[in-house]
Structures are given as structure tokens and as C-alpha cells.
Amino acid sequence: MLKIGLTGSIGMGKSTAGKLFAEAGIPLNDSDAVVHDLYAGEAAPLVDAAFPGTMKDGAVDRHELGRQLALDPGGFKRLEAIVHPLVRKRETEFLKRQRRAGTEMVVLDIPLLFETNAWERVDVVVVVSAGPQIQRDRVLAREGMTEEKFEMILSRQTPDAEKRRRADYLIDSSRSIAETKERVLEIIADLKTRIDKGDFRNA
Numbered sequence: 001m002l003k004i005g006l007t008g009s010i011g012m013g014k015s016t017a018g019k020l021f022a023e024a025g026i027p028l029n030d031s032d033a034v035v036h037d038l039y040a041g042e043a044a045p046l047v048d049a050a051f052p053g054t055m056k057d058g059a060v061d062r063h064e065l066g067r068q069l070a071l072d073p074g075g076f077k078r079l080e081a082i083v084h085p086l087v088r089k090r091e092t093e094f095l096k097r098q099r100r101a102g103t104e105m106v107v108l109d110i111p112l113l114f115e116t117n118a119w120e121r122v123d124v125v126v127v128v129s130a131g132p133q134i135q136r137d138r139v140l141a142r143e144g145m146t147e148e149k150f151e152m153i154l155s156r157q158t159p160d161a162e163k164r165r166r167a168d169y170l171i172d173s174s175r176s177i178a179e180t181k182e183r184v185l186e187i188i189a190d191l192k193t194r195i196d197k198g199d200f201r202n203a
Contacts, residue, residue: 001098002105002191002200005122007113009157010150011139013173013180014128018109020184029094030109034087046082051075063144070149076156084116105191114158114166123200126187127167129160130174 006021008014015032022028039047039060047065048055054065069075091108098106107126110118119125130138139150164170169187173180194200 001095001103002124002195003095003122004105004107004191005113005119005125006107006109006128007111007125007163008128008171008173009135009160009163010111010153011135012128012130012160013138013171014109014111016177017126017128017171017173017180017184018107020181021107021188023181024185024188026105026107026188027094027098027103028107028109029091031087031091031111032109034090035083038083038086038090043083043086047079050078050082066144066149070152073152104195105188112157114163115156119166124168124191125166126169126171127163128171128173129164130172132160134174135160 004021004026006014006018008017015030018028018030035043038044039062040058044055044058044060047060051065051068054060054068056064065079069079095106108118108122110116113119113122113125136150139145139153140147169190171180171183171187175183
């Protein structure tokens, strides 16, 4: 089973690309969605223990958590130590289900693919990218986003240029949705051809 690692910096359109892969019939494991689910369930009390006051009505208050992290950026490592193992467990369960189903290829949407060395456990890397001004405009249009928060997030991510350099496939999300969808379908078709040729014997 071929594992496609999908990544991209904040505001680059990674989530949209992931949905397009899913719409094309490729099973998707979305790490962001998994984190949202964990924050509403089993991770909430663990996060609250490390960041008191962040749990409200049984779920993590992301705004409060973000506020605390902005005051203490060192807290990211504590948070990752809690969340990453739970996310990895969900990913492993997803892969087991897809293998049992005989799935040909899957997409693992992993925001910190390079930062956490997750690229080592996928077969190909797809990077979603756009120009820096498009990225900035998209991110700053989000509710609650500030220049300071944006810069803090960027500082923790592998630079876009480096991600592009390390990509096996690149998706330019500055284009229309129709063009992005066409690019996703091109990538899928190419990967299927390569699978048939035996390019991924160890996948």
C-alpha cells in the first residue's frame, strides 16, 4: 500500500488538496482533524493538566491554549509530547484498516511532515504551496489571527522553499480550485502508473 505524505505550511491550501484526494477516492487520514477530535475527547484532560484552564465543557479551548502558548512558546514541546503519540496511534489504526481493505494508496495529511521526520514513513511527498503574499493574506483573514501569531507559527515550520525542494510532487494552490483538482488527478494517475511499473515494491 502506497503512503502519500501530504504537507504544506500554514495557509498554503493543504487541507483543500487533501479533500480533493479524498473526493478522487483516495482514503485520507487528516492529522488536523484527528487533533480536533482528540481535543474534544481523550486528550482534553491531559492537555488541561499541562496547561491549566484550557479545558472547558470537556474539550480543549483552542483560543485559551493558543494564548498560553503565545506567552510561553516552550510549551509547544510539552503539548507535542502529549498529542503526537495519540495522533500517531490513530494513524496506525487507519493504516491497518486500509491494508485489511486492500487499499492501493492512502494520503497521510501531516502538517509537520518534515519537522517531525514523518517523511521517513511515507513513500512519496506531496507539497502544497503558494506565493508568500497569498499565504499571508489567507492566514491573516482567519478569525483571531494576528501578525505576531502568524510569525510565531512560521518560525516553527520548515521554510516553504525547503519543502518545495524536498517534494516528489508539488501542488500550486495559487491557481483555481479546478486547476488544483486537475493537478491532484495528475498526481494520482502518475502514482498508479508507477505502482503498475513496480516503482514502489517496498510500499
